[in-house]
Amino acid sequence: MLGVIWTVLLAVSVVFGIATGRVGFLSAAVSEGAQAAVTTVLSITGMMMLWCAVMEVMRESGLAEKLARLLSPLLKRLFPSANSDTLSHLSANVSANLLGLGNAATPAGIRAAEGLRNSPSDLTMLTVINTSSLQLIPTTVAAIRASAGATAPFDILPAVWLATLAAQVAGILAVRMFHKGGKPCRNSSSR
Amino acid sequence: MSELIVPLILCGVGAFALVRRCDLYPALVRGAAEGLTTAKKILPPVVVLLSAVYLFRASGAMDVLVRLLSPILTPLGIPPECAPLLLIRPLSGSAALAAGADIIATYGVDSLIGRTAAVMLGSSETTFYVISVYFGSLGIKKTGSAVPAALFSDFIGALAAALTTRLF
Numbered sequence: 001m002l003g004v005i006w007t008v009l010l011a012v013s014v015v016f017g018i019a020t021g022r023v024g025f026l027s028a029a030v031s032e033g034a035q036a037a038v039t040t041v042l043s044i045t046g047m048m049m050l051w052c053a054v055m056e057v058m059r060e061s062g063l064a065e066k067l068a069r070l071l072s073p074l075l076k077r078l079f080p081s082a083n084s085d086t087l088s089h090l091s092a093n094v095s096a097n098l099l100g101l102g103n104a105a106t107p108a109g110i111r112a113a114e115g116l117r118n119s120p121s122d123l124t125m126l127t128v129i130n131t132s133s134l135q136l137i138p139t140t141v142a143a144i145r146a147s148a149g150a151t152a153p154f155d156i157l158p159a160v161w162l163a164t165l166a167a168q169v170a171g172i173l174a175v176r177m178f179h180k181g182g183k184p185c186r187n188s189s190s191r
Numbered sequence: 192m193s194e195l196i197v198p199l200i201l202c203g204v205g206a207f208a209l210v211r212r213c214d215l216y217p218a219l220v221r222g223a224a225e226g227l228t229t230a231k232k233i234l235p236p237v238v239v240l241l242s243a244v245y246l247f248r249a250s251g252a253m254d255v256l257v258r259l260l261s262p263i264l265t266p267l268g269i270p271p272e273c274a275p276l277l278l279i280r281p282l283s284g285s286a287a288l289a290a291g292a293d294i295i296a297t298y299g300v301d302s303l304i305g306r307t308a309a310v311m312l313g314s315s316e317t318t319f320y321v322i323s324v325y326f327g328s329l330g331i332k333k334t335g336s337a338v339p340a341a342l343f344s345d346f347i348g349a350l351a352a353a354l355t356t357r358l359f
């Protein structure tokens with residue numbers, strides 16, 4: 001998929017370069033881009049490592065678990081077919097996402113998905129919630145902003161929270177609308 | 192006040208961990224190592240993709256793409272310069288990172304365009320990757336309403352990102 005996009009990008013660029021007479025700039029642009037990638041990633045590495053360290057402490061110290069317990073009542077309403085086991089995986093998934101712990105969020109989400117296997121609407125809900133997951137501290141973006149010399153790298157936080165929340169609510173409503181009338185199958189709780 | 196947020200978070204997390212008698216220092220180092228692994232993992236795809244993005248921009252094709260999408264995006268309040276990020280975001284995380292970093296560098300980190308790109312990048316996920324992970328892990332081929340619902344959510348998210356960036 002990405003291979004196709006990459007090739008199309010390059011082919012279109014070559015055609016455009018020839019058409020607009022910018023052929024002379026093309027090879028310089030390729031090496032500039034490769035170099036800029038290294039500079040960008042290197043310049044955000046330190047901040048990414050520091051934030052990953054903070055997130056790991058949040059997980060290790062039980063802060064993530066506390067958050068998960070707070071979320072549980074809300075999740076019960078969003079996932080009517082989930083049993084208590086699945087619900088705990090769901091809480092772990094959402095709280096890990098909130099803290100930006102991608103490595104912990106995905107395994108928890110997959111275990112939750114197994115518990116929701118028999119309810120297409122709940123499985124879809126889990127997936128859609130994960131495609132717009134709210135992250136309290138968007139560290140990668142903040143790191144990019146910091147490395148680009150932003151005066152206050154974190155001042156985009158309220159905008160990020162509100163935008164994610166809007167996406168999240170839109171996703172939940174869309175799933176509810178698509179699965180209107182479809183009764184959640186409760187077999188999974190009797191297993 | 193906002194200058195204090197970062198030191199306060201660091202301080203608060205450290206204090207919380209100490210109160211809970213968690214082994215703080217090894218956890219910090221372990222987390223930092225994980226961050227290094229992540230950075231190492233994103234570097235190769237970003238190198239491959241950013242060179243293509245730079246070529247695309249240098250050829251003048253990017254300007255045409257922006258001009259083509261501008262009549263659709265401008266009325267929605269989305270800066271058309273963010274179009275490349277918008278198009279690639281659901282498909283690839285590293286390509287979105289490359290596109291976002293490029294927009295921020297080109298138009299300025301504190302410009303409206305640069306800030307909108309940052310908010311879009313921070314408020315979205317790699318939709319198709321997430322769908323393939325969850326449905327793929329169960330071996331379910333039919334994703335049903337997941338793709339339209341997720342793309343609708345992405346679209347509202349992009350609109351909201353453009354709007355909230357203007358507000359704050």
